[in-house]
């Protein structure tokens with residue numbers, strides 16, 4: 011199995027260019043584009059393509075933990091030593107034969123050395139606790155008149171993380187994901 015993802019927002023301009031040629035009301039454009047691009051690679055190499063949004067949900071985070079030795083940040087999103095919280099998975103290729111690529115081990119988990127953990131104290135409604143992610147509290151805030159800052163610039167807790175900040179998604183990309191999230 012080969013995981014396919016993005017570190018930072020590098021694929022965004024390619025997606026955006028493709029999006030311009032699609033109907034304005036396309037329901038899940040990023041998933042559609044990812045399936046198109048990754049599906050073509052799968053056909054070329056005789057693999058089966060799967061997506062993080064396939065139902066039932068496939069264990070992408072567990073796969074990433076095994077593939078790269080990543081561990082979850084206090085926010086639940088996986089921490090990457092280089093990309094920080096600014097990485098995500100767009101798909102995976104399943105092969106019925108060995109492909110000669112070994113899992114890697116990221117080695118360090120930056121959250122272990124982060125004493126102040128600003129990610130846990132930045133959320134205006136305290137949605138991140140040791141008890142997990144308070145989805146309802148986050149959603150209520152985003153849908154209120156106070157939610158504009160998070161909707162326009164992205165999750166404040168994620169943005170507070172000091173790791174991999176040079177890969178931080180531009181506001182346009184963050185706003186796109188927040189709009190999907192709050193839908």
Ligand code: B12
Nearest residue numbers: 062067068069070071072082085086087088098099187191
């Ligand atoms: C449903 C879902 C959500 C739901 C619920 C998330 C939840 N925590 O339960 C909601 C809508 C709230 C959500 C929100 C977000 N999500 Co989400 N979400 C998913 C989705 C589609 C399915 C999760 C799932 O149930 N998988 C099925 C189980 C079987 O898979 P799993 O690998 O075992 O996943 C579980 C374990 O990792 C477990 N887990 C957590 N910590 C640990 C530690 C250990 C040791 C173990 C064993 C397991 C474990 O938690 C997961 C289950 O929730 C995944 C994609 C996917 N297919 O996994 C994205 C995904 C997890 N989300 C992602 C992201 C980025 C977000 C958001 C930031 C969205 C945004 N605005 O951009 C927010 C973050 C909020 C937060 N802190 O969780 C990314 C995370 C990337 C990363 N770097 O890790 C994923 C992988 C999608 C992607 N395309 O990359 N999400």
